[in-house]
Amino acid sequence: MSDALKRTLPxxxxxxxxxxxxxxxxxxxxxxxxSGELRVLEARRPIAExxxxxxTPPPLRSRLELVLRLRDFASKxxxxxxxxxxxxxxxxxRPFIAWNVFAAPKFSLTPKRWCxxxxxxxxxxxxxxxxxxxHFATSLxxxxxDVFVGGVPAFSTLGWFDDPVLNTFINYPEYELARLLFxxxxxxxxxxxxxxxxxxxxxxxxxxxxxxxxxxxxNDPAMKQAFEAAQxxxxxxxxxxxxxxxxxxxxxxxxxxxxxxxxxKAHTLEQMRRDYAELKARWNGYSGYDRFxxxxxxxxxASVAIYTGVVPQFRRLLAQCDGDLGxxxxxxxxxxxxxxxxRYAALGMGRVLGDSVN
Numbered sequence: 001m002s003d004a005l006k007r008t009l010p011x012x013x014x015x016x017x018x019x020x021x022x023x024x025x026x027x028x029x030x031x032x033x034x035s036g037e038l039r040v041l042e043a044r045r046p047i048a049e050x051x052x053x054x055x056t057p058p059p060l061r062s063r064l065e066l067v068l069r070l071r072d073f074a075s076k077x078x079x080x081x082x083x084x085x086x087x088x089x090x091x092x093x094r095p096f097i098a099w100n101v102f103a104a105p106k107f108s109l110t111p112k113r114w115c116x117x118x119x120x121x122x123x124x125x126x127x128x129x130x131x132x133x134x135h136f137a138t139s140l141x142x143x144x145x146d147v148f149v150g151g152v153p154a155f156s157t158l159g160w161f162d163d164p165v166l167n168t169f170i171n172y173p174e175y176e177l178a179r180l181l182f183x184x185x186x187x188x189x190x191x192x193x194x195x196x197x198x199x200x201x202x203x204x205x206x207x208x209x210x211x212x213x214x215x216x217x218x219n220d221p222a223m224k225q226a227f228e229a230a231q232x233x234x235x236x237x238x239x240x241x242x243x244x245x246x247x248x249x250x251x252x253x254x255x256x257x258x259x260x261x262x263x264x265k266a267h268t269l270e271q272m273r274r275d276y277a278e279l280k281a282r283w284n285g286y287s288g289y290d291r292f293x294x295x296x297x298x299x300x301x302a303s304v305a306i307y308t309g310v311v312p313q314f315r316r317l318l319a320q321c322d323g324d325l326g327x328x329x330x331x332x333x334x335x336x337x338x339x340x341x342x343r344y345a346a347l348g349m350g351r352v353l354g355d356s357v358n
Contacts, residue, residue, distance in 0.1 A: 088162060098127060182210035198344075
């Protein structure tokens, strides 16, 4: 029996023990999660082994050497976990490792949440098969939800396994590759169960600060310029989405008949797409957000809020820690240990993402 299988079996057994209370649907979901993770683990090869293989193509060799430098920087300079994660490589022969399904009611920006054995309650449902994700998305649409299915290039198993570097992101631009690695390792550093917004916003803060420091370490003006351009585009998109989330939130609070609500919602989203077209015109042909805005709905807007809602508070906390990452990790660990309401009160947030379990 392989080491990967030995380590996965406890997870699979735990999933099987939930059947008496969770039912067949949850059993099926846990089985696909366990088997999908097992296939990823079985595909791993130590990066050192891949580099030593004369059959390894030079471009892949170069990227893996970069990964090792980024991995060492993450542990030494960013004080992120120094473990076996991202020291192996796996080619999954598909564009994403998984597909996440987000859902929100037709007239609400509150994301639907699901609770799982290991990760706790999260605002998405993840699948290792796109077909399975789309099938689940179809069932949610039939129930009346707005739904968004997004491909996932990587995720963290929170230290349960040594997560590998994947073909799904190995060819990203250097600063994007760094961003992804630092983000996933951030999840391993601090994780609050049942609070997707807190966890993702913390990891986004870690990734951004990490990339800024990596670029300073590399002293690469061209990469700095490319990263700043990407950040400017991102900031513009986030500001646009924040504006329209507020407009929709106000709309959904009005006592309107369903047909009138649908009409006004459609008008608001169409205006959002027009504003995006004006924003995009300044980007010299960049079109990376086109698909998002072409299909924009409540689920997509809710999913973005999950990843960005607490970032300003974490950046402020980092400034209070004089930029000391070790210190902010300790502070965030204390916050993660608090009840949710106290956690956000300590961050100075009077209003947070409403995400009641349903």
